[in-house]
Amino acid sequence: MSSAATVVELRVLDAAKSCCERWGIAKVTIDDIASESGVSRATLYRLFPGGKDVLFEALRVRELEDFFTRLTAQVEGAADLEDLLVRTVVAATQELRADQHLALMLASEPGDTLGQLTVDGLPRIIRFATVFIVPLVDPYLPRRESARLVELLARLVISYFLAPSDHVDLGNPESARPFITTFILPAFQAALS
Amino acid sequence: MSSAATVVELRVLDAAKSCCERWGIAKVTIDDIASESGVSRATLYRLFPGGKDVLFEALRVRELEDFFTRLTAQVEGAADLEDLLVRTVVAATQELRADQHLALMLASEPGDTLGQLTVDGLPRIIRFATVFIVPLVDPYLPRRESARLVELLARLVISYFLAPSDHVDLGNPESARPFITTFILPAFQAALS
C-alpha cells in the first residue's frame, strides 16, 4: 500500500496532477506529463511501465493515501466511538468539499470521475478506508464489525457528498452527530466491547 | 469589420470560446467545438472554411468587437479630450483585468496569448482601436493626429496591463489622469482644434 517513491516519481505524479487539472485526463498525453515534470519520456515509461493507465492509477493511489493520511491526523484523540465517527465523517466530508482537484475533475469529466467514486473506484476507496480507519475503531469493536462499520460510513460519506440531502449535512458536526447516534451506532451497539 | 452573423455562427463561436477556456486552444479539436455547439462538423466547415484557424480568427475578431463596443459605451459623454482619454484608458485597463477568458488563456497558454497581444495581434488591436476610438477623439484633433494618439494609448494600455508599473496604474483614474496630462496631452497640444 505504501510508497518507496523516489523524488522523481513524486515530480512525475505532481506533473500528472497539474496537467490533469489543466486539461482533463482525456486530453493529457504522456509527452505533456513528461515535459511538465522535466523528465524524459523514456524515464517515465521506466517508472510507470504501462503508460498513462498505470501512471494515473498510481496518482489515484497517492491521492487516496494523502486523503486518508490527512483524515486520520484530523480525528486522532477522539474520546469515544461516537466522537470518533462524527469527527471522521465530518472531516472526510469537508476534505472532499475542499478538494480543488476533485472539483475540477468532477466539473470537466463527470463520467470518469464519478466512476472513480462509485462503480470502479469505490471498492478501492473502501479498502483504503479500512486500512486507515479500522485501526481507530478497533478499540471499540471486534475487527469484523469495525470493517463493516467503516465500509458503511465510507459509502454514506460519498453518497451524501455527491448528492447532498436536505435532512443531513455530514460536513456539519451538529447534523452529523444525531445521524450517527440514530442510524449507525444502534446497529453496532450489541457488538460494543 | 462587422458581422451579419447568424445565430448558428454565434453558437459556434460561443462553443469555441468555452472549449478554449476548458482545454486551451492547443487541445481543442473541431469535433469538440462541433459537439459543444450542437452543430455538425459539416456545418462548421461551411461556416468557417479553413477549420480551426479561421474559426479562432473569427472568435478573436468577435472578442475585439465586443471589447471595444463595451469600451465605447463606457466612455461616451466625456466632457473634454483629457476626460475622454482618462476614462478610455481606465476603462480599457479594467476591462482587460476583469476579462476571465483572457486570464485563463494567459495562464494556460502564455505563448500564443501574448502573441495575440503583442507581435501578431497588436496591429489588429490597433486597427480596432482606431475604428472605435478615433471617432470619439476626432472632435478635438485632426484625423491624422487622432490616429497617432489612439495607437499610442493602445500600446500603452497593453504594455501597462501586461507588466504593471510601480509608478502608474492605468486602471485608476487618479493615477491615469496625471499620466495623461503629463506625458500624452502635451505632445498633441499644438494640434488641438
Add this chain to the structure above:
DNA sequence: AGACAGTAAGACAAAATCCGTCTCAGTGTC
C-alpha cells in the same frame, strides 16, 4: 406538389499526433 436552402450523420482518405519501445550518449557513484 416541387424546387431549394440549410443541416445532421457519417463514410472516407490523408495528415497529424500519440504511443510504446529501442538505441545511444552523457553523468555521477562506487
Add this chain to the structure above:
DNA sequence: GACACTGAGACGGATTTTGTCTTACTGTCT
C-alpha cells in the same frame, strides 16, 4: 572502469484529427 540512471530522439504502428464528400431529412417559398 563497472554500474545505474537519465535525456534525447529515432522508429513503426496505432489512434485521432482533419477536411471533403455524399446522402437523407426538414422546413420554407413559390
